[in-house]
Amino acid sequence: MIRILLAEDMHMIRAALTALLRLEPDIEVVAEVTRGDEIVPAALRTRPDVAILDIDLPGVDGITASVELRERLPDCRVLVLTAMGRPGQVRRALGCGIEAFLVKDAPGDRLADAVRRTAQGLRVLDPELVSAAMEYGASPLTPREREVLGQAARGATAEEIAARLHLSAGTVRNYLTGAITKTGARNKIDAIRVAEDAGWI
Template identity: 50%
Template sequence: MSIRVAIAEDQAMVLGALAALLETENDIRVCGRAANGREALTAIAQQKPDVLVTDIEMPEMTGLTLAGEVRERFPQTRVIILTTFARPGYLRRALDAGARGYLLKDRPAAELAEAVRRVHRGLRVIDPDLAAEAWDSGPDPLTERERQILWRAGEGKSSAEIAAELRLSEGTVRNYLSEAISKLGAANRVDAARIARAKGWL
């Protein structure tokens, strides 16, 4: 029986290359392709793959949010995060969201197929260098709400815009930003967003 795999990747060329790579394996069949997280959820509902391979930074829904949704709604599908971002915070958040694998795109191609097999068997597959770095990097200090607000601030949105989007008061938004800036030892909201992004906390 082939291992049924869905792939979520917003870059069409990369998506095609990943599908072609996995299709060369006799025991793996690509049953779904998606350009973002929402499309991936639809594909999983329809195709019920054994394994989802997903990027992190995608429009509509990030791979980290997608991993959490899959764990809640489709627990039979195991998730592998495949990304260019070697950020310890991303790895921690991916594992917290239920991902079973975390690989970097610069690893040899054969490692992806083997990771699919291992995750399908119920094992966990994590890039070894990143795992060691994550162990040393310390926990993510941000709350989920602080993360939501800081991410929007880093995109250049004003406190008023963030407040309207999240249905909060401007004062509440400023309080969350102040707390996040303090936790990160940052100079301002832009600096805080930069630090958090570099750590993989955004």
């Protein structure tokens, strides 16, 4: 029996995934969580064989949670799910050693097959996602540029970002200018769009 921890914050999707997995005679869902920061505690309690993690979770994202999970429970393998296979996310997932990466609109039988292959220690990666990730390249943004641009994407002003990150507003504007230049964008809004499409923020 393959024991599964499922992390998905959208209730209907989580219920549908759980119902789909419970149809499989060799798969058992032993834990369900809605936040990324609940993943490791739940995994330590239930000892799953495979953790199926949504990439976009409140608290901590699925990729970040997977790194801590691998440190705390190395026998648990990780299958990351995403609604959009953004190239930057795929590159980041691969760099973190994630065994499997699947888009949510894949056919239902692909999920069960991916779970079994992941449990066996095999890599399960959509070839188109990997190809797009390699073609797009690594993020040109520094960690601070990524952080500032991510804050701007959520609607924060330069002054608000400066207060949150303990920087001056001028320094924040310099980081934004750097991000605009490095993404080849016309302005801040365009830089946010480019970075989000690539999965860099």
